[in-house]
Each structure stands twice: as C-alpha cells, then as structure tokens.
Amino acid sequence: MLTSRVLQDARTFFENRGTLGLEGTAMINKGKGLELVIPRQNARRDAFGSVNVEVPRAGQMDLALALGPDELYVARIHSHPGNAFHSPADDANPVITFEGGISIVVPYFGLGLRRGLDACAVYRFCDGSWDELMAGPDRDRWIVAEESS
Template sequence: MSIGIRPTRPLLITPAVLHGARVFFESRGAYGCEGTAFVAGCVDESGALLGDTLVVPDQVATATPHVSVTVTPAGDLELVTALRPDQRYFARIHSHPGLAFHSRTDDNNPALTHQGAISIVVPFFGLGLRVGLAACAIYVRDNRQWRTLPPGDPERHQPDFLVDQTGRRGQNLPDDEVEARWRAKSGVKVGHGSERDRWVVVDERA
C-alpha cells in the first residue's frame, strides 16, 4: 500500500489510537492470534503529522501451526475507502505473540511502502502497549528497507519516553529556531532520547 506521505516532522499518535489498538490486539490474543491495523491522519495546523485515526481492516488470523495474519480483499477495500480526502496512512501497527521485532515475513511483505512509513510491532499479543511505545519495536521505511529505531540508552536512570498513565511522552527534536517555535506552538513536551523520538511520539495535546 502506498497511500502515504514522507514525514517531514515526527508522527504524533493520539493515546486513543494506541488504546484502540491495544484493546483490539488483546482481544485477538485471547485466541492466540495476531492482529494488524493502520494509523491514519493528516497534517494539522502546526504542520505536525497527527495520527488520530485507527483503521482495523477485515483480516484472517491463524494460531496454528504458525501464527499469521492477512488482510482480506474486503479489508483492502476498507483501507482504501476509510480515509477522508485530507487523510493519509502514516503507520502500520501489528502484534506479535512474543518479543517485538520485524520477522522475515514483515520485511518481505511491507503493508506500507512509501519513504518514511512507520512500522510498529507490539509484543505479547498487544499487552506491551499497556506500558506504551517503549515496549514496542519501531521501524522506519528508508530507501525501500526497514530501518530500526532503537529506544533510548538503557543506562538512563529514568526512561524519558515511557508513556505514563496520562498517555504523555516527550520528544527530542533538532534545537534550531524553527523546531523550537513549532514545539512551543504545538504544546508537545520536550525530552531527551533516541532517534526514534524524532519520528514517533504520543500526542501531548490529545
């Protein structure tokens, strides 16, 4: 799928989208199945990419002999018709039964193929989202390859980017005047972290 745009700013995902994804993944996980969904949105008035819509297409999942999930033809049609004219797909988010990583299947069958697309893998059938994106594996599409965005330094005394109970998460952006003005206008909290936090954050305003 290529209905997307190249991010020029971090993707801000609303807590409601992550909550909806977690509830769906856990419901599938109760039957030993993975789930997949897509994060869509638009460019808001501040110029940020706001992922405020979760699209869960029709899909078929198997639990044995190997877990897998496939979007059906009906689901493909739902993905095409689900968006408003001003919306685009920014990210795919899907669950794994165990640890979060891109499997060979994930690499060979990208659901989103545009430059800058985001792929989020949630561990333990969605349970990982209970502690936020810090528990997930996050990848960015770069030159037709998936490049991992590792979390912050594990030796930090306190993880700056763990999503708390309010759904808040900081972000680290280049400290030039343009970005500083954008941060002040958008109301997004500034923190210190890794490269992944230049790409994917939880929207402070939602």
C-alpha cells in the same frame, strides 16, 4: 505524535485478538487527527501455535474506503505473540512502502502496550528498506507517544 487514544484503541483490539491466541493488524490514518483503522483480516493459529495474520482483498477495500481525500496511512501497527521484531514477512508486506512510513510491532498479543511505545519495536521505511528505530532519542525524532492522562 501518536495519540493515547490510537494506542489505547490498538491495545484493546490486540488484546481481544490475543484472548483467542491470534495476532491482529491495523493501520493508523492521518487526517485532521489520527485514527486507528482495523481492516477485515484472516488470523490463523496452527496446531503448533504458529500464528499469522493477513489482510485479504476485502480488508484492503476497508482500508481504501476508510481513507478520505486528504488523508494517508502513516503507520502500520500489528501484534506478535512474543517478542516484537520485524519478521521477513513484515519486511515484505507492501502495505506501506513510502519514504518515512512507520511500522510498529507490539509484543505479547498487545499486552506490551501497557508499558507504552517503548516496549514496542518501531521501524521506519527509508531508501527501500526498514530501519529499526531504537527507543530513545533516535526514535523520538520521528515518532513519540502522547502522555496518557
């Protein structure tokens, strides 16, 4: 169950990056509750408008330090400038490689989250690769968003 607070935090962060034409990436930490953890990151935009974002060593340290003893990262969430899908780079990203890990791609520099999780692409790591969970019952088995109040 994704809390509305985590989704709101993600949306705010992605939209802020989007004002600069940049993607953002973050992780969702599960301890007592869920928490969005935003690592230091290098986002780039070239002269043609191609964008990418990477988490350097310092950002990987941020992620490691944010994790308490009984906590783990259950999901990665990142924004795209346009449509939400897993790029080859997303497939190859080693930040989550455990069975059942979730990856969420938010379209339109985070604006898509105004329409909720259904507007996002969601993948689940299974048998060594990422399976897309289409919005609906197949997805809801693994991940649902709390109704925002």
